[in-house]
Amino acid sequence: MTEAVTNTGGDWLRLIVGLILVLIFSQLNALFLVWLERKVAGHIQLRYGPMEVGPHGLLQTIVDGIKLVGKELITPFKADKKLFVIAPVLVFMPVLVPFLVLPFGPELIIRDMNVGLLLIFAFSTFSVLAILVGGWASNNKYALLGAIRSVAQNVAYEIPLLLSVMSVVLMVHSFKFSELVMAQQRIWFIFLQPVAAIIYFICATAETNRAPFDIPEAESELVAGFHTEYSGMRFGLFFLAEYTNMFIVCAVATSLFLGGWHGPFGFSLGIPGVVWFLAKTYFLLFVLMWFRWTFPRVRFDQLMNFSWKVLIPLSMLNLLVTALVLKFV
Amino acid sequence: MTSFLTDGLIHAAFWVVVGLTFGGAVLAVFPRNIVYNVLGLIVCLSGVAGLFLYLGSFFLALMQLLIYVGAICVAIVFAIMLSPPLHLEAPKRRIPKLVLSAGAAGLFFAAIAAVSWKTAWKPAAQRGTDWSITTIGHFLLTKYSLVFEVISLVLLVAIIGAILTTGFSRRLSS
Numbered sequence: 001m002t003e004a005v006t007n008t009g010g011d012w013l014r015l016i017v018g019l020i021l022v023l024i025f026s027q028l029n030a031l032f033l034v035w036l037e038r039k040v041a042g043h044i045q046l047r048y049g050p051m052e053v054g055p056h057g058l059l060q061t062i063v064d065g066i067k068l069v070g071k072e073l074i075t076p077f078k079a080d081k082k083l084f085v086i087a088p089v090l091v092f093m094p095v096l097v098p099f100l101v102l103p104f105g106p107e108l109i110i111r112d113m114n115v116g117l118l119l120i121f122a123f124s125t126f127s128v129l130a131i132l133v134g135g136w137a138s139n140n141k142y143a144l145l146g147a148i149r150s151v152a153q154n155v156a157y158e159i160p161l162l163l164s165v166m167s168v169v170l171m172v173h174s175f176k177f178s179e180l181v182m183a184q185q186r187i188w189f190i191f192l193q194p195v196a197a198i199i200y201f202i203c204a205t206a207e208t209n210r211a212p213f214d215i216p217e218a219e220s221e222l223v224a225g226f227h228t229e230y231s232g233m234r235f236g237l238f239f240l241a242e243y244t245n246m247f248i249v250c251a252v253a254t255s256l257f258l259g260g261w262h263g264p265f266g267f268s269l270g271i272p273g274v275v276w277f278l279a280k281t282y283f284l285l286f287v288l289m290w291f292r293w294t295f296p297r298v299r300f301d302q303l304m305n306f307s308w309k310v311l312i313p314l315s316m317l318n319l320l321v322t323a324l325v326l327k328f329v
Numbered sequence: 330m331t332s333f334l335t336d337g338l339i340h341a342a343f344w345v346v347v348g349l350t351f352g353g354a355v356l357a358v359f360p361r362n363i364v365y366n367v368l369g370l371i372v373c374l375s376g377v378a379g380l381f382l383y384l385g386s387f388f389l390a391l392m393q394l395l396i397y398v399g400a401i402c403v404a405i406v407f408a409i410m411l412s413p414p415l416h417l418e419a420p421k422r423r424i425p426k427l428v429l430s431a432g433a434a435g436l437f438f439a440a441i442a443a444v445s446w447k448t449a450w451k452p453a454a455q456r457g458t459d460w461s462i463t464t465i466g467h468f469l470l471t472k473y474s475l476v477f478e479v480i481s482l483v484l485l486v487a488i489i490g491a492i493l494t495t496g497f498s499r500r501l502s503s
Contacts, residue, residue: 083368114462115388122391125399129371132406136364148410155403175462 018110071232087134135226146225150216161203181260350376
């Protein structure tokens with residue numbers, strides 16, 4: 001296990017190249033997803049979405065990004081200045097870590113750790129803390145309310161999320177992504193663990209604060225929730241982190257339930273693994289957007305009740321049944 | 330050359346982690362703003378996770394982050410949200426309270442220090458070679474099952490305490 005600390009020269013090079021690629025990829029991914037979100041929203045509402053800048057508005061988000069960078073960074077007079085500045089950095093740093101272990105293809109894992117899955121969940125907790133810090137430091141009641149809701153929601157939905165993932169881990173006996181994906185060469189886990197897959201995806205929607213669970217930033221009641229007071233690129237970082245987080249939860253769903261880089265039922269059809277992986281991940285991202293523009297926002301008590309009274313007991317039962325089946329069948 | 334560079338980096342990382350732990354601990358105790366205290370605690374516990382990483386146990390480091398930062402600190406934050414508003418003036422520190430808490434902390438420190446002083450530390454390499462997660466899991470459920478159960482007892486007590494306090498306060502207010 002000391003390999004995590006003591007690397008030799010070649011590994012360092014791999015790590016640095018990987019990190020640079022990850023930085024570039026996360027930016028491009030966010031730019032593309034914002035464009036896709038607006039297109040999906042547009043077509044669901046029977047309009048075109050962005051059309052002016054570039055073919056089908058493809059360059060729209062780049063232009064928007066440049067606009068955001070150029071904007072003035074406003075710090076509210078009575079805000080807690082240090083924390084207000086730290087929060088956007090704090091929200092963006094941990095979302096880069098999971099890329100270290102995500103299995104894009106058989107040979108495309110920056111570092112195939114034996115605790116890969118745990119690494120992702122350990123660092124995902126930082127984003128809720130960052131939201132809390134940002135919302136509290138803004139000294140704005142809407143921001144604080146958004147932050148409080150975000151903490152409550154994340155606490156509630158992290159439990160069924162972890163429990164649903166555990167039933168897959170029990171089947172494979174490993175947290176290592178390469179082994180989790182290899183176990184699905186013939187049959188994807190969504191067919192063996194449909195309940196866990198559905199619970200995971202619901203919780204992932206809630207963990208990334210997406211509609212119908214977007215009450216931390218509910219526009220109609222909280223202005224913009226926890227990032228009400230943020231402007232310019234500080235707001236941009238919150239935005240980038242949200243879209244990168246969406247990619248991460250979908251990539252984890254792909255590798256845990258949809259066979260990762262494998263084609264369906266062992267047929268790869270000559271398509272490289274990384275293409276399979278990205279295709280499935282972006283399909284799930286499309287589903288997330290589809291959710292947002294078709295489901296109405298849930299009320300806060302509905303949200304809490306659904307997690308504590310339905311999802312948690314169901315995921316515990318699922319884990320129990322999985323354990324029993326593995327033991328006796 | 331590479332190994333010299335790597336060694337230097339690792340030593341630097343160790344002192345950064347130690348600095349984070351101590352700095353976080355100071356932040357957790359001294360400022361009068363309770364949100365700063367929690368953030369200090371988070372920094373401190375992340376530093377402890379870094380120490381586990383330095384000792385070569387990536388698994389423990391991640392569990393430290395997941396449980397202490399992700400669950401305990403978020404729970405503390407939750408408690409703060411339910412407490413009186415922060416813009417009210419904080420009450421003065423009372424001397425007896427301060428002395429009592431310093432005494433309790435000192436006692437705890439002395440106990441921990443005594444235990445670690447008396448333990449005959451052996452390098453991990455001499456005690457065994459298999460330090461995988463599977464082994465840790467087996468040990469937790471066999472040799473150290475008592476510790477494991479005691480920890481869950483603590484959690485049970487905490488849950489019962491929470492139910493009692495909320496139950497009582499609700500009955501009093503209604």
